[in-house]
Amino acid sequence: FxxxxxxxxxxxxxxxxxxxxxKDLIDLGRKNEVTDLVVLHEHRGEPDGMIICHLPYGPTAYxxxxxxxxxxxxxxxxxxMRESAPHLVFHGFTSKMGKRVETILKALFPVSSPTSxxxxxxxxxxxDLIHFRHHYFAEKKAEHRKSKSTEEAVKDVxxxxxxxxxxxxxxxxxxxxxxxxx
Numbered sequence: 001f002x003x004x005x006x007x008x009x010x011x012x013x014x015x016x017x018x019x020x021x022x023k024d025l026i027d028l029g030r031k032n033e034v035t036d037l038v039v040l041h042e043h044r045g046e047p048d049g050m051i052i053c054h055l056p057y058g059p060t061a062y063x064x065x066x067x068x069x070x071x072x073x074x075x076x077x078x079x080x081m082r083e084s085a086p087h088l089v090f091h092g093f094t095s096k097m098g099k100r101v102e103t104i105l106k107a108l109f110p111v112s113s114p115t116s117x118x119x120x121x122x123x124x125x126x127x128d129l130i131h132f133r134h135h136y137f138a139e140k141k142a143e144h145r146k147s148k149s150t151e152e153a154v155k156d157v158x159x160x161x162x163x164x165x166x167x168x169x170x171x172x173x174x175x176x177x178x179x180x181x182x
Contacts, residue, residue, distance in 0.1 A: 001047040002040055004071055004164045008120075008134060009038070009108050010085045023179040030056050036108055037178065050168065052104055053178040061104045062172040063130075071163035078162045079136065085112040086134070092124035101130070101170050118162070130168045135159045 006014040017025065022039075029037050034055055041049030047068045053060040071078050088109055093102040105122060112118075121133045140156040174180075 001042070001068060001070060001164065004081075005038070005040065007081045007083060008086075008164070010083055010110055012038075026053070026055070026177055026179045038108070039178070047166070051178060052108065054104065054107055055177065058174070058176040058180075059100075059104065060174045060176065060178050061101065061170055062174075063168040063170050066167045066169075068166040069164060074161060074163050076161070078160065081162060082118060082136075084116045084118060085110045086118035086120045087112045087116060089119060089121040090124075091121070092126075093122075097170075097173075098124055100173060104173070119159075128169060130170070131165075132168060133165050134162045136162050 002014060006012050015025070017039075020028075025037065028034075037051075037053040037055060039051040039053070040047060041051075047065050050063045050065055051060060052063070071081070086109065088106060090102050090105075093099060101124075102122075109120070117136050117138065119135050119137055121131075121135070123131045123133075125131065137157045137159050140158055
């Protein structure tokens with residue numbers, strides 16, 4: 001899961017925590033002008049938590065993860081993952097809290113290129129579950145459709161799932177960074 005997340009988020013680096021204390025990781029990130037620190041948790045090999053800490057001063061968001069499906073567990077084998085910045089689609093982030101979470105998640109990704117064929121969808125369902133999906137898209141040949149008043153070219157898009165996919169629930173947002181006391 002960590003390897004897939006590293007490729008999914010452009011310009012990211014994977015660091016094994018090892019013997020580092022969280023405060024040391026935060027200090028290291030600040031010294032190297034890192035914009036965000038993502039900490040992934042797992043229990044018996046299953047990813048179950050993610051913390052996103054915006055550097056240098058915060059905020060820090062805590063997410064529980066569930067229903068994680070890795071790329072190699074998808075029904076159809078996905079193509080190799082490209083490292084271009086994906087287009088982002090946010091759906092259902094209308095409340096004040098939703099806008100805050102949307103801003104935190106947007107900060108992880110650089111601005112996408114118009115030629116990028118990747119799309120990351122984050123859909124907030126009514127019960128505060130955020131469904132994360134990653135797809136590639138390809139435009140099919142344009143069709144010309146006639147309506148009563150005009151003739152227009154309509155482009156159809158074909159999506160293919162690239163994975164991983166998972167569901168997340170934000171259960172806490174704190175001002176400040178990860179090492180600061182609550």
